[in-house]
Every structure is written in C-alpha cells, then in structure tokens.
Amino acid sequence: MVRSVAAPRGGSRGRNTTFRSTWDSGILQNVLPHYDDSHAALKAGEYIEPIEGKIIQFLQSIHNYPCLMMTAPPLSFLDHDFLSKLPFVVEKEPELLGQANWLTHLSQSLQKLLQDRNRQIEEARSEEFTVDRIQAIIGAIEVQAERAKSECTTILQAIELIPMMAQTLERIGSSYKDAGQPKKLVLPQATHDAIKRLRAICEPQVQAMPDRQ
16 A cells, blocks of 8 residues: 555556646645744744843734744545555566655654644644743744754655656556556646755755764
8 A cells, every 4th residue: 555645636547657746735835934934933032032021022023923823734645556456566666665655654754743733833822922931932933943844854855755756657657568658747846946945944954964974
C-alpha cells in the first residue's frame, strides 16, 4: 500500500502514471506564511524589555502577525496499491518502493506537525494575552516557530521526492513499446517559487548537520 500526499486529480492511462501537485494551492500557501509570521513574532518578542509598557505594546502588536494563529487545513491522502498489483514495477525499479515508503513517512510526519500546530493554536485562543503571562506566550510562539521550521523541512523533502517517483514511473512506462506518450509531472511556477523559498529556509539546518562540518 502506498500513500501519496496531495491526492492526484488525474488518472493513469495504459502503462503511464501521472502525479499532479496541489501543494502550491493548499499546504504551501499555509506553511510558508505561518513560518514567516511565527518567526517575525518570535524575533519581536525575544528582545522585549521587561517593562510593563513594552510588554503591553508587544501584546497589542501580535495582530500584526495574523498567520501566527492560522490553523492548517486537513492534509489529503490517497491510498493506492499499484505497486502491490504491479510487482514488475518494483522488480524493474526496486528503489521506487523505498521512495514510496519514505513519502508515506514524510506525509504522516507532516500531518502530525500540522495537527500539533492546530491543537496549540486552539488552546492559545482560549487563553488571555496578559502581562503576567508574557513568558508563557513567548514560549508558545517559540514552539510554533520551531514547528514551522520542521514543517518546511518535511514538506520540502516530500515535494522533492514526488518528481523523482514520477520520473521513475515515466521511465518504466517508456520501456514498453505500446505504452504511448508518457504523462509528465508539471509543477506550476508558484510551486517552483515555493521550493526555492523552502530550500533557503532549510539550508542552514542542512549545513549544520554533523556530516557537513
């Protein structure tokens, strides 16, 4: 069983398989603004002076970061078992199974991150933003900022994996004489722009890894 993120709206014809991305119109338009506002709010709160007037000013400015309190939409999944029904696919390209399993893992991880974000935001909406709770408020913003960074890292890995899987399936389809013209994965320009932004966000984390030192 393979579970893919952002269920493709298109189907497959003959021996061709196609993926259509909807990340740019859904999750991407949610994750990136949330990342921006959570980090902007955290930066503003980290250097706040421990003076009541300054704290009140910061609390009143939180509305300037609307996406900080933005919940994520449900993450769509499509279950399909074409690999189990087409064992020759795995035989020809065994790495496809590993890619599919990794995509499932990334999808589940992203879903958990988004659910945790939504839960924390719903809890925060029931709390009062008062001076005496400033440390707890900044702590909650810090958690959101770190979670937003993890969301970006996870979604980047997933969105870069999908074209790799599509190319593998396209290569398999092209190996058959009667396969016809293979379908291709075409990502909208908005998705390409989002990928560049995600890479810029995630690059410092990649460079900080032990094997990059």
